[in-house]
Amino acid sequence: MTRPSSIPLRLAATAVATLAVLSLSGCLYAQIPAGSPSDTPAPPAETDAPIDGSTGSTLTFAEGLDLTSDTYIEWGDGLVVDDGWKIVAPDDGNGGWTYGTVDGTCTARFWQGHTTDVPVVAGDDSASSDAILGVLLQTPTADVTPVATTGEFSYMAGGNGGVETRQVVGVDGSRTWLMAARAFTQTGVGLYVIVDCTAGDAEATMAAINEENAVVVTP
Numbered sequence: 001m002t003r004p005s006s007i008p009l010r011l012a013a014t015a016v017a018t019l020a021v022l023s024l025s026g027c028l029y030a031q032i033p034a035g036s037p038s039d040t041p042a043p044p045a046e047t048d049a050p051i052d053g054s055t056g057s058t059l060t061f062a063e064g065l066d067l068t069s070d071t072y073i074e075w076g077d078g079l080v081v082d083d084g085w086k087i088v089a090p091d092d093g094n095g096g097w098t099y100g101t102v103d104g105t106c107t108a109r110f111w112q113g114h115t116t117d118v119p120v121v122a123g124d125d126s127a128s129s130d131a132i133l134g135v136l137l138q139t140p141t142a143d144v145t146p147v148a149t150t151g152e153f154s155y156m157a158g159g160n161g162g163v164e165t166r167q168v169v170g171v172d173g174s175r176t177w178l179m180a181a182r183a184f185t186q187t188g189v190g191l192y193v194i195v196d197c198t199a200g201d202a203e204a205t206m207a208a209i210n211e212e213n214a215v216v217v218t219p
Contacts, residue, residue: 058162059155059217061125067186071219075112075191078158078212106197106205115183115190126150128183129166132190136179137168144168151180151206153191154214163215169203176202182215191215 056063067073079085079099088107089098095113100106118135120128127141130148134141148166155162167180181192193209195202 057155057160058164059215060162060164061129064125064164064184065123065186067184067217068219069187071184071187071217073112073184073187073189073191073215073217075110076157076214076216078214079108079209082212101205105199106195106202108205108209109194109196110192112189112191114188116188118183118190120183120185120188122185125183125185126164126166128185129181129190132181132183132192133166133168133179136181136192136194152210153180153182153193154210156214156216158210158212158214160214161210174199176200178202178206180206 080087084102085099085108086102087097088100089096089109091097096109096111098107098109100108115128115132118128118131119141120131127145130145131141133139133148134144137144148168151165151167152161153163153165154160163182165180165182167178169178170176176197178195179192180195181190183190193206195206195209197205
C-alpha cells in the first residue's frame with residue numbers, strides 16, 4: 001500500500017479526533033447507515049445447485065458496475081480463527097464489530113451494510129468509496145479524494161487481493177491509522193475497516209488482515 005506524501009492538517013486532526021471517539025465510546029460520529037439490521041440485504045437461500053458463471057478473480061471499481069442489484073456482499077470473517085486476534089466488541093446489530101490484537105496494540109473495526117446516508121455517486125464505486133471515508137471523517141468527499149489512495153481488500157478468500165478500495169492513512173506520533181472503504185453502487189451497500197495502532201504499523205496490520213479476511217460475493 002502507498003502512503004500519501006502528506007495529509008492536510010485539518011483532515012489529519014479530524015481523523016485523530018474521530019479515532020479517539022471510536023476508542024472511547026465505540027460509536028461513530030455518523031452512523032452508516034442510520035437504518036436497522038433489517039435494512040441490510042438478506043443472505044441468499046442456501047442451495048446445492050451450482051452457480052452459473054464465474055465470480056472472477058478481481059472486483060475492481062469498474063467490475064463492480066457489472067454486479068446485479070441483488071448480489072449479496074459481506075465480510076468473510078477470517079480473524080475469528082486467528083490466535084493473534086481477539087474480539088473487542090461483538091456484532092452490534094448494525095453491521096459493525098471490532099477485533100483487537102492480543103498484544104493490545106491495534107484494533108480493526110469492521111462494518112457492512114447499506115450506504116443510505118452516504119452521498120454516493122451513481123455508477124462510480126471509487127467516488128462513492130471516498131464518500132464513505134468522508135462520512136467517517138466528517139469531511140466533504142471533494143477534500144478526501146485528493147489525499148486518498150487506491151488499495152485493496154481480498155476477494156473471496158484471504159490473501160487474494162483484488163477488491164479495489166479507497167483508503168486514507170496517517171501518523172500521529174507513535175500512532176498510525178488506516179481507513180479503507182468500498183462502496184458498491186449497483187447494490188447500494190458498502191464495507192469499511194478502520195485499523196488503529198498505538199504501536200506498530202497500521203498499513204502492515206491491514207496487509208496481515210487481508211491475508212486472513214476477504215470480501216465474499218454471492219451472485
